[in-house]
Amino acid sequence: MKKYINPNREQWAEIIARPVFDNTSLKEKVSSVLQDVKQNGDDAIKKYTEQFDGVSLENIEVTKEEIDEAVALVSDELKQAIEAAAKNIRAFHEKQTATVEIVETQTGIECWRKSVGIEKVGLYIPGGSAPLFSTVLMLAIPASIAGCSEIVLCSPPNKEGKLHPAILFSAQLVGVTKIFKIGGVQAIGAMTYGTATVPKVYKIFGPGNQYVTCAKQLAQEDGVAIDMPAGPSEVLVLADDSANVSYVASDLLSQAEHGVDSQAILITISQNLFDNIDEEIEKQLNELPRKSIAEKALDNSKIILVKDIEEAVELANYYASEHLILACNNAEIVAEKIINAGSVFIGNYSPESAGDYASGTNHTLPTNGFARAYSGVSVDSFVKKITFQKLSQQGLQQISQTVIAMAEAEGLQAHANAIKLRVKN
Known part of the structure; x- marks a missing residue:
């Protein structure tokens, strides 16, 4: 040091x-793999799994039998540790949900905001030299609390074509709905574009090496949200x-x-x-x-x-x-x-x-100085917040001149007319 x-x-x-690393050539390689997955789906995934992970897979989705086998392999001591951690993580994150509060901004006008879980989210869990089963807890628990209906997990297989038993035990414990033996860039591509086997998701979470990080950034450019910039x-x-x-x-x-x-x-x-x-x-x-x-x-x-x-x-x-x-x-x-x-x-x-x-607390956090503007993962990361408003006839009447004056000043007459037509009688 x-x-x-x-x-x-x-x-x-x-x-x-x-x-600092020069990622010019990295971006080209990652983009090439993503486009191959986009065009060729499962066939491309299997090709890159064999190329990068050294294993040929017939089926990339984890079966119930594989989960049961993995659960049996995890020691009671580790199961108890994972369950204790999950309890604490759940207790902390459950307090992050907010009660819907209706605000009457003036008589006859009610506004409120509601959190709605993102329907389909993807979790990437590294599984190489350090299989991060703890990250399964950190991501899937707030996702389940948020109400995400589909929680997809991808993690790279070992040379025997299996995932680490603790990853599978953790996933089934906290409500992951689909698990795939896919690692690296091809995993990000599968969740970004969807394949015959892997569902397309709306937001991708999880750490990874520089290839995975680059893939997430490119996926964001292609319309899929990610948890945060990472390094x-x-x-x-x-x-x-x-x-x-x-x-x-x-x-x-x-x-x-x-x-x-x-x-x-x-x-x-x-x-x-x-x-x-x-x-x-x-x-x-x-x-x-x-x-x-x-x-x-x-x-x-x-x-x-x-x-x-x-x-x-x-x-x-x-x-x-x-x-x-x-x-x-x-x-x-x-x-x-x-x-x-x-x-x-x-x-x-x-x-x-x-x-x-x-x-x-959650261990999925902003790196590389992004803590100046970004928060770590929380229940909020897995929801979008929709605003609602309800105006009575009296409420619209009272606010009408305010809206009309502002709309006409901006030169948006149709906006003003939408108010005038309702209050002219």
Whole structure:
């Protein structure tokens, strides 16, 4: 990890820049696969599954027998853990639904807004080196609460043509309606355009590598909504002398092991932490099964010493991290000053891992600085909000001159006439 001591503000942008990759050729490759899936449907999906995943599949949809087999393979201990996490995630997200409130803006005029679940949504669940069954919970639970009638899940098969048992257990637990053994760009294409087997959806959710991310962006250009812009996962730890060096190192490494393009940032006002964190990171790194991945991610990562907590907060807000851990005194007070972050973890006993799995908040969050303008996934992500209005004859009469005056001033006479015809008698 590169180290910086009291950098000038003019240096901030350069110091905390995310890794940049040339995606010109990537976009061409992804677009080619998407168009093939659009034109050739299931045949193209099977071709790319064999090419990219190394397995030839006759049937791409997961059967009930496959689900039952997978459920039996999941240990009781893991089942209980998944069920406990699902309970917490459901409890947190159920509170995000709003009661319809009718507002009488003036006598005889009633307006209200109603949330309606998006009918068909698609969930992409990575299944390579780290099968993210936790993401099934994070996406399908709010989708079911929102009332989405069709929840389609795609995840890449292994060399035996199967999905990870925990992915299938989680999917059947939380109400996924259709499951497909499709990964990568071809999965995004299948959900974007629909095939003889895979339904076309209206919005696609879920993380993925740079190919999947690019495919989602191109799908959006073709008329399918996506959850949010995405980039590699990231964490920022803001720490002072009260922080535990081993805790901080573990938080940085838990992010680094996600992928070689992940980024972990430490901003601290503690000279002691700044001086000793490297040794602790190295110690813990050597114990990790995914050491080689984490090492490469640490090449993108930074340790920054600043003069006081105010400057640390300012830099943290400038970075706009996906995950922000506050390992400092008065962490709750500091949290009130955070305006740009996907999810905030307050205090030494609030590791990112808790939110990634089971505390209840959603782990599908904006990355790459998009936390300045985007929220993480919630029940709201799975609904569209429709407004309604009902005017009585008296209500229309009272508002008529306001509407007529505005319509005529804009030169829209037909708008004015629609009012005049109703109130002339």
